[in-house]
């Protein structure tokens with residue numbers, strides 16, 4: 001069901017995803033919060049306030065723990081380049097997906113999680129109804145044009161009671177947000193620089209992915225998209 005305001009803008013939409021009723025709110029004056037699942041939210045522009053500090057901190061992390069292309073357990077190169085900060089970093093190789101407390105490239109602990117990262121993740125989680133989120137892992141995904149991430153669940157963490165907080169920076173991306181089964185129909189939404197998606201609770205294990213990034217030029221980040229995914233992993 002779609003309701004339109006007098007000027008024709010869509011103000012309310014109800015949609016069905018495999019029997020599940022989702023209520024999406026958008027376009028209400030300056031409304032920037034979109035509910036995309038019972039316990040999932042898209043917080044448009046939520047990270048913009050801290051853009052400068054976020055980008056400075058990101059630069060320091062990448063200088064300390066360089067972006068690298070990981071290999072899937074099946075032997076494929078991932079199209080994104082990744083690194084991490086925080087106590088634990090997500091790694092993938094022939095042995096599988098897991099968290100490690102040291103960067104396998106340098107042998108050193110991952111860079112500490114900057115305060116601006118952890119506080120952004122905690123306030124975004126709080127805005128989505130998840131209080132006291134204390135991430136111990138931040139995965140940095142760098143997408144060049146053409147890079148993508150197939151539909152997957154985030155399930156390498158110990159405790160699924162904590163949400164996922166996902167921050168988009170740079171070039172826009174089409175984000176797929178599916179259901180609890182791979183075959184469930186996925187919602188598609190464009191994520192812009194500064195948008196934050198939070199999902200947890202009954203939605204914690206929903207499939208999600210990113211379509212190939214289109215070429216472009218972002219004023220702050222050039223021809224790339226950066227995603228920061230915050231998790232409580234250990």
Ligand SMILES: O=C(O)CCC(=O)C(=O)O
Nearest residue numbers: 139141154166210227229
């Ligand atoms: O880049 C994104 O928006 C999603 C990244 C993601 O799902 C992941 O790293 O597990």
Ligand SMILES: [Mn+2]
Nearest residue numbers: 152153154208
């Ligand atoms: Mn994921």
